[in-house]
Amino acid sequence: MKKILIAIVVVLSLLHTSVVSAQDLFSGSDLSTVQVDNLSNADIIKLKNQLQANSISLTQAEKLALSKGMSATEFGKLRIRLETVSDTPSSDNSSSLNGTVDSKELTRKQEKISNIKVKDTVNALIFGSELFDTPTLNFEPNLKLATPVNYVLGPGDELQVSVYGVQEFNAAVPVTMEGKVNIQYVGQIAVSGMTIEAATQKIKAAIARVYSTVASGQSQVGISLNRIRTIRVTIIGSKQPGNYSISSLATVYNALFLGGGPGKNGSYRNIELLRNNVVYRNVDLYRFLVNGDQSDNVGLKDNDVIRIPAYNQRVTVEGQVKRPGIFEMKKGETFSDLLTFASGFNEFAYTASVNVLQKTNKEFKVTDIKGSEFDSYKPLSGDVFRVSKILNRFENRIKIEGAVFRPDTYSFYEGMRVSDLISKADGLKEDAYTNRARIIRLQSDLTTEIVNVNLDQALSGDLDADVPLKREDVVTVYSILDFEEEFKITIDGEIKKPGVYQYYDNLTLNDLLVQAGGLTGSASKRVEVARMIISEEIDDTNPNKAELFNIEIIAGNNEQAKNFALLPFDVVNIRKMAVYDKPEMVTVTGAVHYAGKYVLANKKDRVYDVIQRAGGLTSVANIEGVRIKRPIQAKQIEDLENVNLNLGKQDSIQAKLEKKLKEDLKYATIPVDWKAIVKNPKSSTNVTLFSGDEIEVVAFNEGVKVTGNVLLTSEIPYDGGKGFNYYVNAAGGVDAKGWKKKAYIIYPNGKAAVAHSFLFIRSYPKVTPGSQIIVPEKPETKKMSTGEFVSIAGVLASLAGVIIAILR
Structure with missing residues (x-):
């Protein structure tokens, strides 16, 4: 217990020291207990300011402090803080002893008040x-404005x-x-219940009694309200009723x-603000x-009550108004x-009457x-006002179309004739057919009739021909071009623009040749x-x-021997x-000794002929590795697309074949047996070459490549x-998905061979240097489910x- 009392005394003494030092550091006689670290920025x-007001330097202050018992270490700390501290008071918590605040806070403070808004779907039409459900609109008071x-x-x-x-x-x-x-x-000054203006005068008077320079006007x-x-x-009758803590500057x-x-069911027009149990004001939101x-x-004010009673009467406005909804x-x-309230009728409203x-x-x-x-009818609660659209018809419309300069819709007036309407349309065009014009007229029973007009007579002043028009008439002036057939002519063959x-x-043949861009170089x-x-008969x-x-014709200058006139x-x-065959090339x-591109000099140039022109095979050539790569032609793909394999609509085999030809395979490989060609140049393997063919002579390779579904894709040295x-x-054998019995080999010349069996004896193709062995993947097979087993067993039992x- 004694130790606790000693600790309390020590704490109180430290607090006392801090307070004394905060009030006037050098006024005390004993500064040995002063702790500079306990002083706030406001104290420093x-x-x-006191040292500057009394013109005391830091050197003089040091002598004074040391003479009163302050240690040199503590004064060193004090010197550093005096030299580095800003003249502006800090917002440190310890500043509450003298009430200083941070000057960076230029606006007054207020506890943040917020409320989560939820979109109102029930009352959306009201x-x-x-x-009240728009987060960007909150009527929050502006704390940056001057204090009222x-x-x-x-x-x-x-x-x-x-x-x-x-x-x-x-x-x-x-x-x-x-x-x-x-x-x-x-000292203490009572200000509660006073306006800020009255409190200001009272505080100024009290300060003037202490600060002499205030009374004299020197200070x-x-x-201000900080x-x-x-x-x-309290809010009653709202969507979220209850007691709310809000800013004292807040409004209704x-x-x-x-x-x-x-x-x-709350009213928007008769909201009551109760103050001291009396209705202080009736709020009508419609005014705002x-x-x-x-x-x-x-x-x-504190303890105000906002009461929202139930509405007395509501009505509904539907249809052609700018703001339809439910109104009080x-x-x-x-x-x-x-x-x-509904912002008036919109542009399409029928305003002569409104249905209720x-x-x-x-x-x-x-x-x-x-x-x-409208000015006398008083709506009743529950009324539903329906504002309809105006009719989709015109009271004075008339239309002219065809061979006039300004075909359009015009206003009609009583006594208007055909000549008047043509005059409004700026007259007839040069191609106008004046013997007959047509008027489509809407009769009183909404059926239509045709009235024919002779424009020559109508425009010459004949009142009988100048027919009077009626509302909704459509006048059509024909063009002589409408009666002419549109003639065409066709050119094809060796022309640049067929x-x-x-x-x-x-039109002559010469004109057409020039219009079509002239002849090509291959034209005869x-x-x-x-x-x-x-013929009529x-x-x-x-x-x-x-x-x-x-x-x-003379092909060189696009002219003919005789100027031939053409007909439609x-x-x-x-x-x-x-x-006229352009040179074709192969690669x-x-x-070979001279690789590159070679022109087919003969219509029946063969593999042997071109390789001989290329200098023959080199010493490193694999004579079993000669092959031709022939590009797949567009016609081959088209032929496949035209073939119907009758595989059904859901089968994708034909589509896969077409995709493989179009995207995956760029060329077809033709194997060449070079040994047979050398022995007999007329051998069938000495094929005739086509434009775009590529003859590829593979260099000798002693390795055998093994790929596909093997454990390790490898190239194994050839062993005869x-x-x-x-x-x-040697490649690790076949993996779990490998299908060895369907393995095949591709020889250097592009020829392939597959494994086959006879009487349960499987034989595999011969392996040569540079060949490639491929082990394919087994096709996926669907295992029979338990249900399928049971179904089959049931069928067999019944059978x-x-x-x-x-048998019985």
Whole structure:
């Protein structure tokens, strides 16, 4: 117990030392117990200001401190802090002893107040509901604005008191629970219940009694609201009713937003603000929603109650208004007021009358409100107003189309004639057919009729021909071009731009040749023109379907010997020269003396001929490794696509074949038996070459490559005395998925051989140097399920029963 009392005394002494040093460090006679580390930044700033005010240097202060018992170590710490500290007070927690605050905090503080908003789907159609479920709209008070002069102080507020001039003082002083502020050297001042303006005057007067320079005007006093308190209000009838702690600067709208706005049946127009058990104000949100009027957005006080009663009457507006929804009406308001709430009719609304669905005590009834009754009709609770669309028809529309300069829709007036409408359309075009124009007229029974007009007579002043028009008439002026057939002419063959061209009068063969880009280099002098036979009578003795003309032209300058005139639908064919074959080339690669590209000089050049031109095989060539790589032609793929294998719609074999030819295989390999060719150049393996072929001569390789489903893909040195199995085993053997009995070998010349069996004896192909052994993968087989086994067993049992019954 004694040790505990000693510890308490020590702590109190340290606290006392800190407080004394914070008030005036050098005023004490004994500084041996001062701990510089216990001093706040505000204490150091104050001490620095005192030294500067009394013109005391750090050297003089050191002598004074040491003479009063401060150790040199502690004063060294003090010197460092005096030299490095900023003249601006810090916001350290220890600054609460003299009330200093951080000058970086330029705005007043307030406890953060928030409420999670949930999108209101039940009341989404009620006008104004979106005001309270939009997170970006919260009516939160702006703490950066100047303090209202009528703001009433209370416990929890904090004032910033500053004296500046000859004398300086800066402190943040809170309003205590007793409603007072405690200012150093001045004392306690009661400010609770006073406006900020009145409290300012009272505090200034109290400070002037202590600071002489304030009374003389040499120093000034500034007082501002640094931290505002929170107040508690109660909200009844909202979506989230309850007690809320909100800012003392908050208003009614801020509180309503926190409460989620009126509940399901809550009123938006008769919200009561109760203060001291008396209705202080009736809030109508429509004033803000419709006019932006915030006169009802008054400030709140502690213990205010916001009561949201149930609505009295609501009506619904549907259809062609700018803001359809559910609206709350007050007594005495008319349909015109409701239309204002709905932002008026939209562009397509029928405004002559509005249909109203009303509820009686027993049933529904329908009422029509005329436009003249909008200002007098008073909606009833439950009314459903339906604003319909205007009719999709015109009261004065007339239309003209065809061979006029401005075909369009025009306004109609009584007495309007055809000539008037043509004049509105800027007259007839040059190609107008004036013997007849057509009017499509809508009759009174909505059927249509045609009225024909002679434009020549109508425009010459004949009133009988100048037919009077009616509303919704459609006048069509024909063009003579509409009656002309569109003639075409075709050119094909050795021309740069073959195709179908427009026919013009006086078109000649020379004109068409130039229009089609001229002749190609392979064009011959022969041109054939086919012309259709035209006759009113059928001539059974003439078997010809077309008349043919053979013409000779000069191919060099695209001209003909005679200027041949063409007729519509002629077909011109430019023939190709009898001999015009561009040189074709093949490629020789690999172990030959002169690899490269070679032109096929003979129509029947063969492998042997081209290899001889390439200098023959080199000493490193593998005579069993000569092969031809022939590109797959587009026609081969097309032929495969045209073949129907009758595999069914779901079978993908043919599609896979086509894909393999198009994407995977770029060429086909033709094996060449070079030994047979050397012995007999007329051997069948000495194939004729085609353009694009590549002759590949493989260099001799003593290795045998083993790939596929083996344990290790390898290249095994060739051993003439070993067979197929030796090389497979040398690669680790076949893996779990390998299908050895379907293994095959590819020889250097591209030829392949597969394993085969006879009378349970399996034989494998011969292995040669440079060949490749491939072990394929076993196809996946679907195992029979237990259910399938049971089904088959059942069928077999039934079949056995039938057989037994027959045998009996």
